[in-house]
Structures are given as C-alpha cells and as structure tokens.
Amino acid sequence: xxxxxxxxxxxxxxxxxxxxxxxxxxxxxDYGPATGAQAxxxxxxxxxxxxxxxxxxxxxxxxx
Numbered sequence: 716x717x718x719x720x721x722x723x724x725x726x727x728x729x730x731x732x733x734x735x736x737x738x739x740x741x742x743x744x745d746y747g748p749a750t751g752a753q754a755x756x757x758x759x760x761x762x763x764x765x766x767x768x769x770x771x772x773x774x775x776x777x778x779x
Contacts, residue, residue, distance in 0.1 A: 721761050737765045742775045 722733045729736050740751045741762075752762035766772060 718761060718764055721757050722765075725755060725757070733765060734769045737762075737769055737771060738774070741766055741771050742778065745775070745778070 725736055726733055731739075736755070740746050740754060744751075744754075746754060748759050748762050748766070752759040755762065
C-alpha cells in the first residue's frame with residue numbers, strides 16, 4: 716500500500732486531515748513511533764513518513 720492510500724484510509728476512519736491525526740497521536744498523546752503506528756494500525760515506516768512530512772518532531776520536542 717502506498718502512503719496516499721494509508722492517508723485516505725486514516726482520514727476516512729478518523730474524519731480528520733492526516734496532519735491533525737498525526738499531531739494528535741504523536742504530539743498531543745505523546746506516542747512514540749512504534750506505539751503510534753500500533754494505535755493507528757499502520758506500519759511504523761508509514762508513521763515515520765508522516766512525522767517527517769509534516770515536520771512534527773520540533774513540535775513534540777517543544778512539549779518536553
């Protein structure tokens with residue numbers, strides 16, 4: 716499955732844009748890549764792709 720397919724599936728499932736889903740999971744809930752991927756039922760590599768695509772790591776580090 717390609718990244719766009721995962722994106723469509725997650726957006727349909729959660730009713731939100733992928734960036735918001737990732738921000739909620741990675742930044743707000745403070746899940747790491749393995750836990751976040753498991754929570755969203757996607758591969759860790761896909762989770763990491765979206766973290767990098769939306770540059771979420773600096774936002775997560777600000778919260779610490």
